[in-house]
Structure formats: structure tokens, C-alpha cells
């Protein structure tokens with residue numbers, strides 16, 4: 403069987419968690435703070451600018467709620483992303499607006515379509531570095547300067563991709579990361595916020611803990627009592643997950659190098675066997691990127707479900723990312739995104755994880771060839 407994704411933990415994670423359990427402080431405490439600091443260091447940002455939270459969705463909601471959106475306020479985002487981006491805007495009281503892709507070779511947000519959709523109600527823009535490849539940051543930053551919107555980088559796929567020696571997720575006003583189990587590093591559930599502005603950072607830190615002035619850690623073995631200065635929620639992280647995260651974070655670069663090797667092997671197998679597909683993002687293969695997904699696009703005449711079913715018979719499990727947001731029942735309106743609509747049913751994500759063997763990759767590509775090149 404070839405699974406779509408696979409996780410393995412080593413003795414290092416198990417020892418780290420055991421030590422925390424033995425110490426007896428399991429909720430948010432020193433380990434979480436160590437994790438936030440190490441994350442900031444790896445991201446290449448200031449020490450007091452990262453906040454660990456219970457998920458990336460929680461991170462998105464906190465940031466969007468901190469913007470105090472009104473009903474008519476719009477947040478622009480790619481349609482080709484996970485639904486958490488749109489749901490968080492709704493939960494924060496705003497309106498999501500969906501943007502097209504660049505092209506079938508670059509599935510990231512189309513900056514021209516983005517600019518066309520900016521208007522006086524635009525409060526924020528969420529960009530997603532799809533599969534871990536950089537959006538057109540230069541143009542997006544120049545639009546930000548021109549139209550003054552709040553820029554959020556959804557960097558869930560981009561742990562840690564670089565653009566000109568700067569990590570993705572360090573360009574915007576804020577960025578969000580996920581440590582869900584299928585991500586390049588995991589803590590089971592969990593997320594991280596990066597906030598460039600110090601005051602927003604302080605506000606978000608309070609908001610994730612009910613708006614309370616002092617965390618339990620800050621009150622521990624001291625005078626009890628606190629006040630609440632704004633409305634918040636419980637979006638806290640915990641020291642058990644931080645114990646896993648600290649190890650995963652240290653091993654991330656090594657695992658990303660393996661992903662790079664796997665991506666290169668896919669490309670050479672695809673070329674060698676003349677697989678009849680479109681290969682997006684090929685231009686980034688030399689760059690230091692996370693290779694969170696390995697996406698191919700089927701040609702027009704091929705039915706994606708038939709491909710999935712055929713491969714399942716051979717116990718090969720693929721996936722796809724995503725059903726575009728403008729096609730989901732809850733969000734379906736009169737949207738037409740010309741470029742995305744052409745390829746949305748043709749996207750396939752091939753298995754990519756650090757434990758994928760060359761033999762398995764060969765089997766995937768040869769099985770695909772049999773179906774596609776006939």
C-alpha cells in the first residue's frame with residue numbers, strides 16, 4: 403500500500419513529551435514559550451513576535467477579529483485554498499472575496515485579479531503560498547503600499563520556504579502556520595501566529611487567553627488575581643504539544659531536504675516516462691522551498707475520479723488540494739474564476755513525505771503512465 407502521507411516519531415519526541423509529563427506542567431508554560439522563541443529564530447523574526455495557538459484556524463480568527471471587521475468589510479483570498487481562510491473571515495464578521503490563480507504553471511494568487519477586486523471595503527488580503535511556493539511577494543507588497551490593506555500570509559504549506567534568503571511568512575503584517583498532522587512539522591494540532599506590529603502582538607496574546615491580563619504562568623507562585631481587558635477566547639497551546647514541536651522544529655530542515663529529493667525524483671520520473679500531464683511550479687525546483695505538496699494537473703480529456711479509482715485498486719492513495727472555495731455549497735455564488743475553473747477538476751496531489759521510497763515513486767508514476775498515456 404502507498405499511503406498519501408505518513409508520520410513517524412522518534413525517541414526524541416517520546417523523551418521530550420515524557421520529560422514534560424514527569425515535570426507536571428502540561429498546559430501552556432515554559433515549553434510553549436521556548437517553542438515560540440525557537441520558531442521566531444527559525445523564521446528570522448524578532449523574539450517577541452510569535453504566539454503559539456491551538457490551530458492555524460484559531461490563529462486566523464484571532465488576527466481577523468483583532469481587525470474589528472464590519473459586515474461590509476471584505477477580505478480577499480485565493481479560491482484555491484483550505485476553507486479555514488474563508489470561515490475565519492465569516493467568524494470574524496467580514497466577507498470573503500475569492501481571487502483566481504496565476505496560471506496552470508503557477509497556482510498561486512493572481513495579482514492582477516487581486517488588484518481588480520480591491521475596493522473601498524477591502525480591509526485585508528490573505529495570501530497562501532500554495533504547496534510551499536512563493537506568491538508574487540514583490541507585487542503584493544507594492545499593492546499593499548498603494549491600497550493600505552492588512553496583509554496576512556497563510557504559510558501553512560511553507561514551513562519553511564525561502565524567498566531571496568527571507569522566510570515566507572515574514573513578509574506580511576501577520577502570518578499563520580499550522581502544525582496539523584499532515585504538515586511538514588506537526589504537534590498533532592496547533593498553530594503559530596507571527597505579528598509584525600508589537601501592539602497587535604500584545605493584543606493577540608491576550609485575546610487567545612480570554613482577554614486576561616496575566617497568564618497562569620505569570621501568576622504561578624505569585625499573588626493571585628487578574629483582570630480582563632478585552633473579549634477573548636481559549637485558543638491556547640500547551641506544553642505537551644510544545645515538547646513535540648521543539649523536536650520537530652529542529653528536524654524540519656533535514657526533512658525538507660528529503661522532500662526536495664523526492665520532488666526532484668518525481669520530476670525526472672515524469673520526464674523519463676513522458677507522463678502526459680502538466681507540471682506546475684517546476685521553475686522553483688532549485689529554490690529552498692518546503693515541497694509540502696507535489697501537484698500535477700491532468701490533461702482535459704482525463705477524468706480525475708477514474709484515475710483515483712484505478713489507483714485505489716492498486717492500493718495507491720492520492721489526494722487533491724482543493725475543491726476551490728467558490729465551488730463549496732456554503733460559498734457558492736456567481737463566481738467565475740476563468741483560469742482556476744479550467745483546471746480545478748484536474749488537480750492531483752501525489753504522495754510526498756520523508757518516508758516515501760524511490761520504488762514507491764516509480765510505482766506511482768508507472769501506474770499513472772498506464773492510465774494517462776493510453
Ligand SMILES: Cc1ncc(COP(=O)(O)O)c(C=O)c1O
Nearest residue numbers: 457458459484486558580581582
Ligand atoms: C492553507 C491552509 N490554511 C489553513 C489551514 C488550517 O489549519 P489548522 O488545521 O491548523 O486549523 C490549513 C490546514 O490544513 C491549510 O492547509
